[in-house]
Amino acid sequence: MDGGSARTNTLVSARGVSKTYTAANRQPVLALSDVDLDVAQGEIVALIGPSGCGKSTLLRMIAGLDNDYDGELSWTRAPRPGKDIGFVFQEPALLPWRTVERNVSMGLEAQRDRSAEGKARVRNLLELVGLTEFARSFPKELSGGMRQRAAIARALAYDPQILLMDEPFGALDAITRDRLHDDLLRIWEQTHKTIVLVTHSVEEATYLADRVAVMSARPGRIKAVHQVPLDRDRTPEARRLPQFAEFSGMLRQELQ
Ligand SMILES: Nc1ncnc2c1ncn2[C@@H]1O[C@H](COP(=O)(O)OP(=O)(O)OP(=O)(O)O)[C@@H](O)[C@H]1O
Ligand SMILES: [Mg+2]
Structure with missing residues (x-):
């Protein structure tokens, strides 16, 4: 499936987004290359990919925390600075x-x-x-x-109109993580927020997302975007469905 094809209700789209970091005295690092991605209003998109493939970089760009890139990020409704974007970091920065x-x-x-x-x-x-x-x-x-x-x-x-989450559950034990997954789904049911979630976990992506964007190793590209074959109403039983195992197995294979 093409992550860049126009979707109804698109909130934000990336077109040909590339990012090169130039660290002092070092070779430039191409972190992202030609990323196309649409995120629709109210959907949960998971970004998954190997360490260093540019997931946090892409999330920071969507958040407006990094404006130094090539290509284009466009919003259907421009976010009000400091108001329309909620960001959850891997370590809760309280x-x-x-x-x-x-x-x-x-x-x-x-x-x-x-x-x-x-x-x-x-x-x-x-x-x-x-x-x-x-x-x-x-x-x-x-x-x-x-x-x-x-x-x-x-x-x-x-x-905020969009919630950006950078591996928000990565540091938690499995039981707490599962509980927070259900909390997040409950929050989504009540708020219908658009969510972009970065994760390393194929099970987390499968359980939470409507669509999963798989990224390749550096330079990060979107390899494929897949629709999760589960109903939106998800309960822990969904994890035991055959299509859950099948889909997360497919993601795992694609990441290798
Ligand atoms: N400020 C920076 N200066 C130079 N290079 C950077 C900087 N930030 C990130 N990079 C490089 O860009 C690439 C992508 O980094 P990024 O943090 O986006 O990866 P990631 O997919 O979020 O990885 P992880 O899963 O480990 O969090 C890496 O190769 C990293 O070394
Ligand atoms: Mg990261």
Whole structure:
């Protein structure tokens, strides 16, 4: 399947995106080469590929954190700077001196939003990620999974149009990871956010995504984009379906 073909409801598309890093005193590194990808409104796209193939690079470009590239990234509805893009890093970058609640409300504070609506949004988000009881706790008092849930709530606080997640569950144990997968699916059901998720795990990509973009080793290219053959309503039983094993096996093979 062609990841670059026009889709209905496209939110953001990359066309011929290439990126060369030039580190001081070193050879230029072609990190991304001619990437075409469309992401539709409300869909979950997983980006999967070997280490160093440019997944984080591509995500940072979509986030507007790196504007130094060739090719084109275009939006159907241009994101408002600092508002429309939620970013979740691999390590939850929470501020240790702020409570969970005040980490989640950071962006609203930066925008001097002290409205009752803003406060209600923070409360709702804490409830959505199951951290209401821990609103007044500090990050060091939370488990790794809880910290990651707080980071997801923080990324959702501005009500962004797209959520970009860079291996958000990579550092977690398998049980916590599975639980967070279901949390993310529940959040998606309630918000229908567009999500681009970078992952190393074929099972994670299969369980969460509508489509999976497989990248090749450096220079990163999109090798193929596959529709996941599962219903959108996913429960843990989906992991035991034959098409789950078949699809993740196919992804694994394509990554080799
Ligand atoms: N700031 C930088 N300066 C120079 N080279 C860089 C820089 N950032 C990334 N690179 C190079 O670009 C390539 C892609 O890096 P990137 O971090 O996007 O890969 P990745 O797919 O996210 O890898 P991983 O799965 O290990 O996180 C790598 O070869 C890396 O060495
Ligand atoms: Mg990375």
